[in-house]
Amino acid sequence: MNRPVTYNRKKSFLVALLGVILMATQGCTGLRKLPEDEMLLKEHRLHITKEETFKDDRNVERELNRVLRPVPNSTLLKSRPRMWMYQVSGEPTGRGVRHWMRNRLGEEPVLFDDAYIDRNLRLLNNRLFNLGYFDPMVNHTLDSTRRTVAIDYHIHINKPYRIRALYPIDSDIPLARAINEQLAESMIRPGAHYSLEDLRRERRRIDKELKKQGYFFFHADHFLFRADSAAGDRQLDLYTVLRPDIPLSATKRYRVGNTTIHADYMAGMAADTGKSDTLSLPGGIYFTDALNQFNPSIITRAVFFKKDSLYNVTDHDRTLNHLMSLGTFRFVNIRFSERPGDDPLEGILDVRVLLTPIERRSTSVEVRGITKSNNFAGPGFNTTLTNHNLFRGAESFIFGLNGGYETLIGRQRTASSRELGLDATLSFPRFLLPAGWKTSPQVLAPKTNIAVGVNFMRRTDAFSLTSMKTQYGYTWNADPATQFRIYPVVFNLFVLGNLDKDMDGILVGGTLLRRGLFEQFVVGGQYTYVYNSRLKEPRQNDWFLLLHLDLSGNLAYLMMKHLIGVTPDENGGYGVFRQSFAQYARKDIDLRYYRQIGNGHRLATRFFIGAGLPYGNSDMMPYVKQYVTGGSTSIRAFHPRSLGPGTYMPPEEEAGTYNIYQTGEFKLEANVEYRFDITSVFKGALFADAGNIWRWREDEEVPGGKFSSDTFYEQIALGVGTGLRIDASFFILRFDFAFPLVNPGIESPGFFDPVRLMDRNWRRDNLVFNLAIGYPF
Structure with missing residues (x-):
């Protein structure tokens, strides 16, 4: 008889809480504090009618919404x-809490003004004209209450104008011929x-292509498309024409003359190519370096x-x-000076x-707060000594010392972790390859990296582990968004040290487990491809791919x-100095998609x-x-x-401890996160995470952990x-803050596990708090 009463109390509490929230939000409308003679601009509303349904209806409405100002x-x-x-x-006099609240969290009231209407009507007509709707009808009405005004814009559009034909420049000068050649590959198609x-984008494309052909002073504004609607039937003919006031230099092609490199330039200093310390190199190159800091070949390369x-803008950008x-220059500046050439149609740069x-040389000491995906957090430090030009060839040498002390947060048990590491990295700004091997000149930022390091880690609830590494490999970019990393030599050695008493029983009791998991070394190679479109110009849709x-x-x-x-040894394996080497293949694919929805809303x-x-x-x-799963960057x-792995759940006496068995050899994970701006400082998110890990073989210590193509989808956690x-x-x-809807290790009467947010015991067992720095992906 008590359970229904308890349920009713909880229900009553929820209703009361909802009522308090509603009353509180209604009191935050801000209308009472408006000046008596002012009204608040509530919203802009578009009402679009049309002669027929167009494929780009949504684009029209989105484009029109972009021009409406001010934003309510x-x-x-x-x-x-x-x-x-x-x-x-109020009006803060200092820079305290009220100043921060007003200027960082607050938002000034947007008051209605008649001037907004005329301006927005002009902007709407202009934007419709730019979209091909040359004869729209646009008017407005007002929807007013006592303190607010909403502006309704009533828009009627007819069938948009389409392009019938695109005509080249009627001229035979070299510049006109170059533009006409590009028009043959135009993105502007008849019927569009x-x-x-689109016309502006086409002009920018042609401008970029001509700058690859020597037209240094040419600009997209030096030609235009003239539209003629005489064809009728809502069709346009586009005529490409050069502006009559185009400067002479824009019509010329330019060739590269002498190149002078100042490797010791300081702002304001005269760049004199006639200095006594100027070195003359083949190919019309002059090199000055008064302090003799650099090997000229590394710069000229x-x-x-x-x-x-x-002249080619691609060479300029490269x-x-x-x-x-x-990585050894603070500023890089390229300047050009024009002089006449032998050909009157060409010049020299x-x-x-x-x-x-x-x-x-530089030294840095960093003290930081560390948060990890395993919920360990605490202070850490990182000290680096850097030489940016070790052998006068822009070689970078970095020596680092790092450490940290972390404690487990958000869990019912206590544990700490101590870590100390030394590492050294030497990077050459070129590929160190065998004699006769050549690389493509299209390669950007080539580097050869040599790294060595040693790290000691001690976890009070598990074990101590000493690891040593050596790596040799290459990195380069195909373009600003695409990077390759190839490390043909990777050597890692792991030595297990002191064990926690619970871990000692697991590992010491099984020599194979101890040697197989920890006491072995890795000798092989790693290969990585990374594509990140967000490193290009801003766009609505972005992709990230890591292989x-x-x-x-x-x-x-x-x-x-x-x-x-x-x-082979007694276990049938091979090794060196009683240490076996690992033999395996591992493949990871990480695909991400980001979409800018607008108004501070994003989907990741x-x-x-x-x-x-x-x-x-x-x-x-x-x-x-x-593989492991769970934590602030996972589920x-x-x-x-x-x-x-799979449906495996640790024994009750081991729950909450460091469980060495909860790892896998196969991992699936999917995440979706809706992000939105609350203020310029505070951001919100709603998210869902799903996935799990599995093993390929059955293990009596891990029941339910084996992957099966028939049942794995039933073991996806959510x-x-x-x-x-x-x-x-x-x-x-x-x-x-997150809680599970599906836990594959727990049998549930329905598809989703029961959710009891008002139950203290349920919150204690299911609500998970994650504290981290940076986005999860």
Whole structure:
């Protein structure tokens, strides 16, 4: 008899809480504090009627909404909390809390003004004309209450004008011929809707192509498309014409003359090519370096201007990118000076490359707060010593010392972690390849990297682990958004140290488990491809793709077993100094999609799939190469290492402890997050995460952990939640709260697990708090 009463009380509490929220939001409308003779602009509303249905109806409405100004105050449940905060903060005299509330959280009331109507009507007509709707009818009405005004714009559009034909320039000068050649590949097609933005985009495309053909001074504004509607039937003919006032220099092609490189340029200093310390190099190149800081070849290799060749904007951009990627210059500036050539239709450009070096040596000490996906957080430090030009060839040498002390947060148990590491990296701004090997000149920012390091980590609830690494490989960019990383030599050695008493029973009791998971070394290679469209110009839709391949032990196994004929150890494996090497293949795919919805709203999605397969010399993947799930960058409704593999659940006496069995060799994960701006500083999010990990083989210690193509989809975990992010410009502090809807390790009467937000015990067992720095993806 008590349970129904308890339920009614909870229901009554929810109703009362909802009522309080509604009353509170209604009190935050901000209308009471408006001046008596002013009215608030509530909203702009578009009402579009048309002669017929067009394919781009949504585009028209979106384009028209973009021009309406001013933007009304933001609302939440019919209230205006930001405007209310602006009003109640008054007129702050200092820079305290009220100043922050008014200027960072608050929003000034947007008051109605008759001038907005005429201006918006002109903007709407202009935007419709630019979209090909040359004869729209636009008017307005007002929808007023006692303190607010909404403006309704009534728009009627007829069938848009279409392009019938595009005609080239009627001229035979070289510039006209060059433009006409580009028009043959024009994006403007007969039958397309007229769009001023499409015409501008076409002019910019042609401008870019002509700058690859020597037209240095040419600009997109030097020609235009004239529209003629005499054809009738709502069709247009476009005629390409040169502007009559086009300057003579814009009609000429230019060739590269002499190139002077100032490797020691300082702002304001005269760039004199006649200085006594100027070095004359082949190809019309002059090099000055008064302090003798650089080997000239490393600089000239990054300059792509060739004497007597036509100026090409691609060479210009590649020179800038390569010089900046050397990492040893604070500023890179390229200037051109014009002089006449032998051909009256061509000119000559002398090039000056002005390079301002950074300090050769630098030291940095960083104290930071650390948050990890395993819910460990605490202070840390990182000290680096850097030489940006070690051998006068822009080589970068970095020596680092780092450490940290972290404690477990948001869990019912206590644990801490200590870490200390040393590492050194030497990078060459070129490929170090065998003699006779050549690279494509299209490669951007080529680097050869050599890295060594040692790291010691001790977790009080698990074990201590010492790791050593050596890597040799190459990185380069195909373009600003595409990067390749190839490391043909990767060596990692792992040595297990002191064990927690619970972990000691697991590992010491099984030599194979201890050796298979930890006491082995990795010798192989890694190959990575990264594409990130967000590194290009801003756009509405962006993609991120990471492909990673990790191979280990194949060459060592081939040599020891088939070429050298080494005798295997008592376990049938091969190794060196009683340390076996790992042999496996691991492949990861990380795909992300971002969409800008508008008005501070964004959609972010991610799909991850990864698989590792041990074979040959290994029966299991090294522990550090296995997959785990859960945590602040994974499935946030589950603590790190508390989910999977499969339906496996640790014994009750081990719940909440460091469980070495909750790792897998196959991982599936999908995430979707809706992000929105609350203020310029505070951001909100709603998210859902799904996925799990599995093993390829059945393990009696991990029942239910084996992957099966028939049942894996039934073992997908699902969690949902909400988050608050504080964007402080230089870092983002993230608070995420989540709870599971589907836990594959728990049998549920329905598809979703029961959700009891008002039940304290349920919240304690299911609500997960994640604190992290940066976005999860």
